[in-house]
Structure formats: C-alpha cells, structure tokens
Amino acid sequence: MTNKIILAGFGGQGILFLGKKLASAGMEKDLNVTWLPSYGPEQRGGTCNCSVILSDTDISSPIISNPDTLVAFNIQSYEKFMPKINAGGVLFADSTLIDKRPERDDIKAYFIPATQIANDLGTPKLVNVVMLGYLIKNTDFFDKDYIRSYLTDSLPASKASLREANGKAFDAGYGYNE
Amino acid sequence: MAKVLIKGNEAVAEAAIRSGCRYYFGYPITPQTEIAEYMAKKMPTVGGLCLQAESEVAAINMVYGASASGVRVMTSSSSPGISLKSEGVSYIVGCDLPCVILNVQRGGPGLGGIQPSQSDYYQATKALGHGDMQLFVLAPSSVQEMAQLTADAFGIADKYRMPVLLLADGALGQMMEPVDFDALKFTPEPEKPWAVNGHGGKRKKNIITSLFLKPEELEANVLERDKKYKEVDANEVRYENYLCDDADIIIVSFGITARISKAAVNEARKQGVKAGLLRPITLSPFPSEILNKLADNASAFLSVELNMGQMVNDVKLATECKKPVYFYGRTGGSLMSSDDVLDEIKKISGGLK
Numbered sequence: 430m431t432n433k434i435i436l437a438g439f440g441g442q443g444i445l446f447l448g449k450k451l452a453s454a455g456m457e458k459d460l461n462v463t464w465l466p467s468y469g470p471e472q473r474g475g476t477c478n479c480s481v482i483l484s485d486t487d488i489s490s491p492i493i494s495n496p497d498t499l500v501a502f503n504i505q506s507y508e509k510f511m512p513k514i515n516a517g518g519v520l521f522a523d524s525t526l527i528d529k530r531p532e533r534d535d536i537k538a539y540f541i542p543a544t545q546i547a548n549d550l551g552t553p554k555l556v557n558v559v560m561l562g563y564l565i566k567n568t569d570f571f572d573k574d575y576i577r578s579y580l581t582d583s584l585p586a587s588k589a590s591l592r593e594a595n596g597k598a599f600d601a602g603y604g605y606n607e
Numbered sequence: 608m609a610k611v612l613i614k615g616n617e618a619v620a621e622a623a624i625r626s627g628c629r630y631y632f633g634y635p636i637t638p639q640t641e642i643a644e645y646m647a648k649k650m651p652t653v654g655g656l657c658l659q660a661e662s663e664v665a666a667i668n669m670v671y672g673a674s675a676s677g678v679r680v681m682t683s684s685s686s687p688g689i690s691l692k693s694e695g696v697s698y699i700v701g702c703d704l705p706c707v708i709l710n711v712q713r714g715g716p717g718l719g720g721i722q723p724s725q726s727d728y729y730q731a732t733k734a735l736g737h738g739d740m741q742l743f744v745l746a747p748s749s750v751q752e753m754a755q756l757t758a759d760a761f762g763i764a765d766k767y768r769m770p771v772l773l774l775a776d777g778a779l780g781q782m783m784e785p786v787d788f789d790a791l792k793f794t795p796e797p798e799k800p801w802a803v804n805g806h807g808g809k810r811k812k813n814i815i816t817s818l819f820l821k822p823e824e825l826e827a828n829v830l831e832r833d834k835k836y837k838e839v840d841a842n843e844v845r846y847e848n849y850l851c852d853d854a855d856i857i858i859v860s861f862g863i864t865a866r867i868s869k870a871a872v873n874e875a876r877k878q879g880v881k882a883g884l885l886r887p888i889t890l891s892p893f894p895s896e897i898l899n900k901l902a903d904n905a906s907a908f909l910s911v912e913l914n915m916g917q918m919v920n921d922v923k924l925a926t927e928c929k930k931p932v933y934f935y936g937r938t939g940g941s942l943m944s945s946d947d948v949l950d951e952i953k954k955i956s957g958g959l960k
Contacts, residue, residue: 449783453612456785464612464783468638469721489870489945490863491782 437478438502443557562602629655639711667695677802697736701817705764722940762794854883871948895925
C-alpha cells in the first residue's frame with residue numbers, strides 16, 4: 430500500500446502542520462513516510478503545499494506528480510492539482526472556499542465547509558483539524574481514536590485548552606455529513 | 608529514543624552536534640538555510656558557536672581558522688555559495704586541515720534555480736578549488752544517511768586531515784523522513800598535536816601553511832599528500848550493490864536519483880529485465896574496481912543523474928568502456944520518475960536483443 434497525498438492551500442491554513450501530523454502518525458505506525466514542502470520565494474497569504482507519502486514499501490521519490498489523495502483548501506490548489514489526481518483517487522476540498530465540483534467521475538470527491546465549521550466553533554485557525562477529522566472518517570489511513578489522541582496528546586499539558594479545542598474541531602469534521 | 612520525523616538539513620545539523628562539532632560558520636542560501644537556523648538554536652545550548660558570516664568567503668575562512676586550532680567545525684551552503692567557498696577550500700586542503708562541508712545542490716549555472724540538482728558533481732569530485740587536490744565526497748540518499756554520513760564525515764576528516772564534502776540536493780535537504788539518532792555511530796575525536804593553539808612556550812611551535820615557494824618543497828608536500836589520497840582510494844570506497852551480480856543492465860546512480868532508480872530496477876525485474884543498481888556512497892574515491900568487475904558480466908550500464916551527464920564519464924573510465932555506458936538525466940531542478948528510468952532500461956534492453 431502506498432498513498433501519495435498532496436495538501437495545498439494558503440499559507441496560514443495549517444497545511445504543512447497537517448501534512449507533518451499525517452507523516453509522523455504514519456511513522457509511529459512503522460510505515461515508511463516522507464514529507465516535502467513546496468519551497469521557493471514564498472510570501473504570507475500566498476499558496477503553499479506539501480507532499481506526504483505513506484507506504485509499507487520503500488519510498489523512491491518524495492516528489493508527487495500525480496496524487497492518490499488531494500486535500501485542497503483553496504480554489505487555486507483545487508484547479509492546479511485536481512486534474513492530476515490518479516484515477517480511482519480521492520479529493521477532499523473545503524467547500525467554503527471552493528465553489529466548483531470536479532468534471533470527472535473517476536475520482537471520489539468529498540466536500541466539507543471546513544472554514545465555516547472552524548469559524549462557527551470559534552477556532553478559525555483549526556480549519557486543518559476539521560479537515561483531518563473528515564479525512565480520517567472517509568479514508569482508512571488511520572484508526573480514529575489513534576489519530577485523535579495522537580493529535581491532542583502532542584500538545585503539552587500547559588496548553589490543555591488547545592487540546593480540548595483540537596478535539597472538538599476533529600470531532601466536528603469527523604461528524605460532518607455532506 | 609524512538610525515531611523522529613526530521614528534515615534532511617536538520618538531521619545533518621543534529622548529527623554534527625552529536626559528532627562533537629562545536630563550530631558552525633555559514634551564510635544563508637536556499638535550500639539549506641535550516642542548518643544555520645538549527646545551529647543558531649542548538650549550538651549555544653552545548654557550549655558551541657554558530658556564526659552567520661558576512662559572506663560565504665568569510666565563512667569558509669572562519670572554518671579554516673577554527674580547524675587549524677584543532678576543533679571539529681563545519682560549514683554548509685548550496686551551489687552558488689559553494690563556488691564562493693572554493694578558494695578557502697583549496698587553502699584548507701593545502702594546509703591538510705580537517706573540516707566538513709555540505710552542499711545542498713540546486714540548479715545552475717550562475718544563480719540558477721532553487722530546486723534539486725546534482726549538477727555540481729564535476730565541481731565536487733574534480734575541482735572544488737585550484738591545485739593538485741582532492742576532496743573526500745560522500746553522497747547520502749536518505750535522511751537517515753544524511754545523519755550517519757555527517758557523523759562519518761567528521762571521523763574521516765580527522766583521520767586523513769582532509770575536508771569531507773557531503774553532496775546532497777534540495778530534495779534530500781528539504782524532505783522529512785524518520786531518523787533514529789540513537790542508531791548513529793560516531794568516531795571519537797583524536798588528539799591533534801599539530802593544532803596551532805596556546806601552549807605557554809612548552810613545546811615547539813606548530814606552523815600551518817599552504818605556502819611553499821621552493822618548487823622542491825612544494826613538490827614534496829604534494830607528493831606526501833598524494834600518498835594519503837592513495838590510501839583513501841584503497842581503503843575508503845563505499846557503495847551499495849543492489850541486485851547487480853546477475854544483472855544485464857546496471858544503473859549507476861547516487862543520492863536522490865538512486866532511490867528513484869531502485870524502484871525502476873524492482874519494476875524492471877518484475878517485467879523480466881535483469882536490472883541492478885550500483886549506488887556510489889563515496890563519489891571520491893569512486894567505486895571503480897567493483898564497476899570494472901561488474902562490466903565483465905553485465906551487458907550495459909546506465910548512469911542516471913540530475914545533470915547533463917557528469918558521473919557517466921567516471922563510469923566509462925571505471926569500466927574501461929568494456930560495455931556500452933548510457934546516460935539519462937534531468938536538469939534545472941526537475942526530477943525524473945521511476946517510470947522514466949524504467950523506459951530507459953527497456954530501451955536499452957530492447958536494443959540488446
């Protein structure tokens with residue numbers, strides 16, 4: 430099993446963080462993992478993306494030209510990467526910011542108003558965690574309880590309130606039905 | 608300790624500190640700036656010094672001075688910055704001083720780009736500086752190996768009193784992979800009786816210089832150093848032999864492209880083509896002997912590189928052109944996929960029949 434995941438959106442949406450969480454959670458499960466950020470003349474508010482590979486065999490290249498899974502947080506990323514998803518692949522998209530739907534039927538598409546949900550919870554910065562919950566529900570990457578506690582336990586005890594907020598955001602994403 | 612998920616650049620910095628490196632001099636350049644960032648954070652906590660110099664030229668000359676005083680020291684940069692360091696590197700070689708230099712290659716020539724490349728192969732293995740000189744060049748191909756080869760580099764540099772260059776690229780520097788730091792092997796720092804440091808007049812003074820105005824003195828100095836290079840050639844060659852022994856087509860590839868080539872070899876084998884991968888871990892000294900031996904049974908070689916064909920010439924020399932040596936590469940910051948390499952294998956294999 431190898432899953433090539435591209436996560437993409439604006440800088441500040443927690444995309445690199447979300448990618449790192451997926452990769453490190455995979456590492457803890459003894460999978461081979463790589464994480465590679467887009468790097469270049471980046472700017473605040475500009476687009477950013479990272480490539481995560483989870484595999485039970487050796488990973489040859491950390492660079493992904495065609496993802497099995499795309500997690501898109503803005504329209505630019507959707508337009509850039511959606512056509513590149515492998516047939517049989519999966520799309521996750523934030524429908525608050527992406528008003529289009531794919532014109533191809535060889536992929537599965539999951540839409541969630543992640544930005545709206547995070548705003549409603551009063552934690553707009555946790556849009557990535559809302560998406561994580563939804564991603565975990567609709568894929569078999571990781572067991573729900575494992576990834577939820579992996580997420581909240583990685584926050585220090587001194588930030589107990591953040592643990593609770595992250596748990597809530599995760600549950601909101603996990604519980605969302607399109 | 609369990610494995611940690613860490614960038615290649617940070618793994619080098621952490622491994623260097625664990626190797627006893629207490630001095631880092633550098634100047635920022637993408638895609639390796641995380642090293643300076645990590646060193647700036649960590650060096651003060653271990654009693655070391657991280658200093659951002661005013662230029663690459665200054666940084667390498669600070670390395671020169673620190674090394675002469677007998678400490679473990681390193682610098683890092685990316686392609687254009689490494690070119691700037693070349694004068695200092697030659698002086699360090701001329702003084703027989705140990706140090707570790709990391710090149711996280713990006714595309715060139717000139718300012719080039721900032722994406723991964725292996726186009727500094729010639730510079731690294733032939734002439735990173737003027738004069739009759741060689742560097743010891745190591746080429747990691749995973750983040751774990753970035754860490755281990757850094758640790759090895761300090762040991763080799765001290766053993767032979769020569770600079771060791773780690774030749775990585777933007778992909779290896781920027782990617783995160785699991786690293787087990789507890790699995791690293793370190794070489795303890797030896798006594799350095801040659802160092803120039805305070806001795807209160809209790810011993811004869813040491814002199815470190817690369818200036819020899821009398822031709823016979825300079826010739827003797829170069830000949831003496833050449834003995835060291837021959838020892839390195841005889842004892843320090845490292846490579847990974849992956850399915851080469853019964854292979855018809857042998858890919859020669861290092862660093863990030865070796866990983867991509869390995870996947871192509873596996874796929875080729877599934878499709879009935881006997882392919883293998885010879886991955887040089889030391890680029891200088893180059894694994895010529897094993898390649899020459901493999902040329903007796905293999906039908907062809909394919910050098911896969913991120914440049915316009917540089918190592919391919921060393922493969923031809925090593926195999927004495929006993930068998931055809933092909934080249935496949937991408938450049939400018941683009942990477943090939945394992946399918947691209949597989950296509951090249953099939954082309955060669957089709958032509959062989």
